[in-house]
Amino acid sequence: MEAAVQRISPLQQPYPSPVQQSFDAIMPAGIAPLLLFTTMASSERAWSKFRAGSLLDGRLLTLREREIVIDRTCARTGCEYEWGVHIAKFAEKARITAIDIAELLAVPANAGHWTAAEATLIATVDALHERATLTDEEFGNLRTHYGDDQILEIIMLAGFYRTVSYLANGLDLPLEADGAKFAEYRT
Secondary structure, eight states, X not given: OOOOOOSSOOOOSSOOHHHHHHHHHHSOTTOOOOHHHHHHTTSHHHHHHHHHTXXXXXXXXXXXXXXXXXXXXXXXXXXXHHHHHHHHHHTTTTTOOHHHHHHHHOSSOOGGGSOHXXXXXXXXXXXXXXXXXXXXXXHHHHHHHOOHHHHXXXXXXXXXXXXXXXXXXXXXXXXXXXXXXXXXXXX
């Protein structure tokens, strides 16, 4: 099988000092930066803008809530690259089980599997994915479980990971070696 050709060449080592510092801040010690990161970092402007929108500080949502939004968004956009990274790196820490992962891939969603707040997150991602808006009822459901700052975070997080999905899918990034694969969890 012929190796895939990168559509945009990733930045190669040695990385410029500011880029290396940003990689060091987001990657565990001794782990190479993701291909998405090195590809984005090939453009100083793109990397700067990408980093500014990440929302991964964990201040407003729990790790589990954040990962449900990210995983559902990436699943709905068919972005196996980013979905696989998040499943491999965060699912266990976020207490997302193999059954949860399969449910996050299922369309339509099985609301009965989730807590009411989690089902609302999934319904929100689905509505944004399908219509790029929320009805008054959908927004009211969000408000039942989350405050205004959290609602803004949820919508921004879904939007950011839709952008990440566009990037990974549009650049046709090969899956990370340790990334999860859709087929491992689809029922």
